Amino acid sequence: MNDKRNDSERTFAAIRRGKIKPGTAEEFAVRVKAGALPVMKKMEGFKAYFLVAGADDTIIAVSLFTNKATAETSTQTLMPWIKENLGPLLASPTEAIDGEVVVSDLA
Template sequence: MFAAIRRIKLKPGMVEEYTKLVKAGAVPVMKKMDGFKAFYVMVSADNTVTSLSLFTNKEVAESSTQTLMPWIKENLGPLLSSLPEAIDGEVVISEGQ
């Protein structure tokens, strides 16, 4: 399994708008990607949003950031207080129920 992690700092009060836009725009794009497994989003108290996308395909995990960054900048730009950070890599431990 492979993961793409994105970290975004939102302007205060923008979490609800971020959630609405991502559900309507980015999630459908990811679901169409080969090997898409899951998408999770965590919001911390300081309005930092961390998202985790999981894929079975390494190349798609790596390219998901290239695919989504233009969408993020175009659609989420007004909500951001800093540029997004992105990393991707292999999941080496996976525990769950």
Template sequence: MYAAIRQFKAKPGSADALAERIKGAVPIISEVSGFMGYYVIYAPDDTVTAISVFNTVAEAQESNRRALAWIEDNLGPLVVGQANATAGPVIVHSLP
């Protein structure tokens, strides 16, 4: 299992607008082969972190490639600076 992680800083007070727009990214990410899950966290300091889970590192990297392009094309006015991304193996995981 591999996680793809994207992170960026949002303009203060844009959580609601971002949440609505980010829903548009779900099909872009979920259509990547091996997709297992997608989560977005909005921290109090306006840091947005999106985490996707896949079967292989290549799938996770492909999702990052697609997501970064989507962020640039769709979230520009709500983002401060550039988004960054990484992917790697999930080394600990637990479900109920």
């Protein structure tokens, strides 16, 4: 998307969606908060992180960054940790979506 915003005003999202084993949402959240989140907070341009436990054991992670390259490579950076710590809780591989946030409004 081409617009007149400078890079410091842009936000990029790394969204991951997957299925977890039934009854593991709380443990998944505990592991993410203790392990992945501290690593993400040190990544260049880290802005925010949201973990959503949806219906039917769906888990959605939204990471926001000011740096496009970091957003695009955040999963690869964390992959060894994800495989070791979250892999046993996943029921299927995760789907990855990366892109620029074009509308946002946080109250």
